[in-house]
Structure formats: structure tokens, C-alpha cells
Amino acid sequence: DARVTQTPRDKVTEMGQEVTMRCQPILGHNTVFWYRQTMMQGLELLAYFRNRAPLDDSGMPKDRFSAEMPDATLATLKIQPSEPRDSAVYFCASGSTSGGSETQYFGPGTRLLVL
Amino acid sequence: DAKTTQPTSMDCAEGRAANLPCNHSTISGNEYVYWYRQIHSQGPQYIIHGLKNNETNEMASLIITEDRKSSTLILPHATLRDTAVYYCIVRVASGGSNYKLTFGKGTLLTVNP
Numbered sequence: 618d619a620r621v622t623q624t625p626r627d628k629v630t631e632m633g634q635e636v637t638m639r640c641q642p643i644l645g646h647n648t649v650f651w652y653r654q655t656m657m658q659g660l661e662l663l664a665y666f667r668n669r670a671p672l673d674d675s676g677m678p679k680d681r682f683s684a685e686m687p688d689a690t691l692a693t694l695k696i697q698p699s700e701p702r703d704s705a706v707y708f709c710a711s712g713s714t715s716g717g718s719e720t721q722y723f724g725p726g727t728r729l730l731v732l
Numbered sequence: 733d734a735k736t737t738q739p740t741s742m743d744c745a746e747g748r749a750a751n752l753p754c755n756h757s758t759i760s761g762n763e764y765v766y767w768y769r770q771i772h773s774q775g776p777q778y779i780i781h782g783l784k785n786n787e788t789n790e791m792a793s794l795i796i797t798e799d800r801k802s803s804t805l806i807l808p809h810a811t812l813r814d815t816a817v818y819y820c821i822v823r824v825a826s827g828g829s830n831y832k833l834t835f836g837k838g839t840l841l842t843v844n845p
Contacts, residue, residue, distance in 0.1 A: 621775075659836075660833075662832050708775050710775075710776075720766075721778065721833055724775050726775050
């Protein structure tokens with residue numbers, strides 16, 4: 618049963634520290650998404666990759682957030698420096714554009730608390 | 733993407749069918765109806781999607797009206813583990829700039845013993 622994996626599952630850090638979240642997409646999927654979920658805003662798209670190339674990161678605060686895909690099996694989301702307002706659950710999802718219909722499959726999320 | 737309207741919450745008795753409605757009156761001809769759910773503290777889970785024909789898989793059935801302006805997700809025999817927020821999302825299947833899943837507030841389905 619192929620699944621998206623995310624690490625760490627929980628992260629507590631202090632304001633100003635760097636946070637790196639990792640995602641392993643489902644093998645063979647060529648799209649990767651980063652979403653953030655808060656009580657106030659719900660689920661928001663932060664970044665989108667297709668074939669490892671970033672196509673949209675308009676949802677990310679550019680000055681502190683960065684997203685990369687070093688290879689097809691790893692996507693990273695980095696926050697530097699972190700702020701209390703970044704506290705949220707961050708979800709990675711992967712999908713495949715083959716077959717004319719794309720379905721996104723989500724990982725379990727990384728719960729981030731910035732103190 | 734077309735907007736969707738869902739009830740805020742619904743209750744269902746365990747073992748009974750849960751019928752979750754969704755209105756999408758401004759849906760375009762090339763837009764699909766997707767359903768996801770989110771169980772507490774978990775990531776959203778894909779359930780089913782369809783264009784105009786009714787669809788069924790191991791999780792649920794999707795009934796889309798002939799004019800495509802509304803749909804119903806059916807969980808045939810709801811269990812306590814089906815308690816979750818259910819999201820109805822309308823979007824183009826793939827390609828171009830229509831890759832986003834825009835999540836609304838969804839319907840909180842509570843399955844009662």
C-alpha cells in the first residue's frame with residue numbers, strides 16, 4: 618500500500634530557529650504539493666512541483682520559506698527563521714498527471730509548534 | 733474552480749447509509765467533482781471523483797445529477813471510523829494551472845453508535 622511519508626511528525630522549536638520538513642512522495646508520482654492547515658485559514662496550498670520543477674510557490678512567504686526537490690524521492694520545506702505564526706500542520710501530497718486525471722494523495726502531516 | 737456548498741454538519745447512525753450533499757451550480761463542462769475526507773489529526777484522504785456518470789469504488793458511491801449542478805456522496809454502511817470532515821471539491825482533472833485542490837469548510841459527519 619503506497620503512501621506519502623513525512624518527517625518529522627511533530628516539531629517544537631523556538632522562534633528564530635530553522636525548521637526543515639521532509640516528504641517522500643509515492644514512487645512514480647510526478648507532482649508534489651505542500652499545504653498548510655490552521656484553524657483560521659483551513660488548508661492552503663504553499664507550493665507545487667511537477668517533475669521536480671517548482672511551478673507555483675505563490676502561497677509561500679518568500680522571505681522565510683523555501684521548497685525544493687533534490688531528487689524524485691525527496692521534497693523539503695524549510696522555514697528560516699521560524700515565527701510563532703508558522704505554527705500549523707504541514708501536509709505533503711503527491712499525484713500523477715498520467716492517465717488524464719490527477720488525484721492527490723496526502724501524507725500524515727508535520728505538526729509544527731513555534732514558541 | 734467552481735464553488736461548492738455543503739452543509740456544515742450531519743449525523744448518521746452506525747450501519748446506516750450516510751448521504752452527503754454538495755451543490756456546485758456553476759460547474760463547468762470539463763470540471764470533475766472530487767471528494768476527500770479528513771479524519772481528526774490525519775491528512776486528507778481521497779475518496780472518489782467523477783465527471784457526469786455515477787461512480788462507485790470500495791469506499792463510496794458518487795451520484796451526480798444530470799445537470800451536474802449537485803452531487804451526493806454515499807457511504808453505504810457508515811461506521812464510527814467514518815466520522816470525519818468531508819470535502820467536496822470541483823476542479824479540472826489535470827493539466828495547466830488547474831492543479832489546486834481548494835478546500836472549503838466541508839461537512840462534519842458524525843457517525844453515532
